[in-house]
Amino acid sequence: MTGLKHSAAINLAAWLEKQNRRFPGKQRRYFKLVGTTLSCQKDEKAAPKWTVDVLGRDLVDETTDKGGKVTISLPDRKLIIHFKEGDTAKSWSEALKIAKSMQVENFYQMGKQIGHGAYSKVRLGFEKESGKEVAIKVIDKKTCPKDDLIFLERENEIYIVLEYMPGGMLYDVIAMFGQFTERDAAGVMREMLLGLEYLHSRGIVHRDIKPENILCTNKTWPLHVKWTDFGLSNVLTGGDDTLQTQVGTPHFAAPELLKSEPYGAPVDLWSCGIVLYNMLSGELPFDHPEDAGEIFRQILYNEVSFPEKQFSRISPDAINLVKNLLVKDPTKRLTAAQALQHRWFVTAPTAKAAPIANDLSKLHSSQRLPSVRGRK
Incomplete structure (x- = not known):
């Protein structure tokens, strides 16, 4: 059965x-059928007289090409x-049959837990039809904030079936090896920017770009990475700078976001600049072990520095890309498309594959401060 995977939203x-x-x-x-919820109204504008969940219900289909009943x-x-x-x-009969059979267990075998978040857990799953591995995110309605429950009107839990990324988090892979090259960094950064170029071309701003949200398809070089966790993302519906909510993770937040100014896609490019700086040096340009307020002050008022100890053997092209991403004025910051044309993506792949000399072993994701959710 492939209804859950391939059917359009009901x-x-x-x-x-x-x-x-x-x-x-x-x-x-x-009548309305949205997902597995069936409702009945006196007219199109009236409130529902009743709603029922058809998930798992017995259904008798007596329809023909001339009509009939269910x-x-x-x-x-x-x-x-x-x-x-x-x-x-x-x-309607086809939609009702899909809705009644939409239990995730009908299509996937649930495996061990492989991750967790504030309001969810992630389990390894196997598609019964093909045996393909997937990641299944289980969101618990009881612990999820009320503002995030718009799409969970009746269900106790919601299951989101995602591509399984066995490589895990980018920084954990880098930390496992302890070192990598500028060639490796350029390959990872290019895939990150290609993902953002695609999102931004469709008006989507991620708003929580950080290492924990970069997953790898494998644990060997060359790494292939993809963006994950769009829980704080939003869509630009009224222009280029229409978002205002303060969200994200302290180390990676852009200046305009901290100023409560209207902002847009450039906040993601600032965060990419922080990630690249971090990958090249093993350090963060704006940092404090406990005080997020101090990190915010540094982002707003300090210029990014490139200490000799960490950057003496990093190429000028790599440093130049970081500088052009960490521009405080978002109108002067590189876009994803512009960044992909940077000279570093030409020189790094052809350069001598010498390991970056900086200590990257402390880049484990567990050492990061948590994300901050703002009011919507």
Whole structure:
């Protein structure tokens, strides 16, 4: 079965007829099926008279190419919906069958826990049809903040099936090896920027760019990486600088975000500059072990420095790219597309593959301060 994986999101609405419960006859009502939730209204603008979850319910399909009916067994009654037209009957019967069978266990075997977040856990899963490994994020409604529950109106848990990235977090892989080259760094950075170029071209701002949100497909070089955790992302709907919420992680926050100014995609490029600085030197340009406020002060008022100890053997091209990403004025900061044209991506792959001499063993993700969620 492939309904859960390949079916489009269920969102149907139509005037249909339901069997009257109290006396013979039918009533014309406006029905909606969103996900697994079926609701019934007197008209299109009225509040639902009732809603039911069809997940796991018994369903009898008696539709034909001319119409027919579907019977859904509920705990207290049988709901009978009639269709006058064949096309409507077909679309609704197919959608109801998918909705009733959308338990994740029907399609995936749940494995061990491989990660966790503040309101969720991530488990390894296996697609029953192909045996393919996946990552299944399980969000618990009981612990999730109320503002984040818009898409969890009725379910106790929601399952999000994602690509499994067995390499794990980028910095943990780097720390495991203890060293890597500028050639390696350029390869990783290029894939990061390609991902951001794609997101920004569609008006999506990630807003929490940091090492923990860069996952690897493997643990061997060359690494291939992808962005993850879009819980703080948002969409630019009214122009280039329409976001205002203060969110993100202290070390990687852009100056304009900290000033509570309207901002847009450039905040992601600033954060990429911090990540690149960190990968090359093993240090953070703005840092304090405990005080996020001090980190914010440094970001706002200090210029980024390149200490001789860490950067004497880093190429001028790499340093130049970092400088052009860590520009406090977002209008002068490189875009993802511009950064991808930087000279470093030409010189680094052809340079001698000498290991970066800095100590990178402390780059484990567990040493980072947590993200900050702002008001929406």
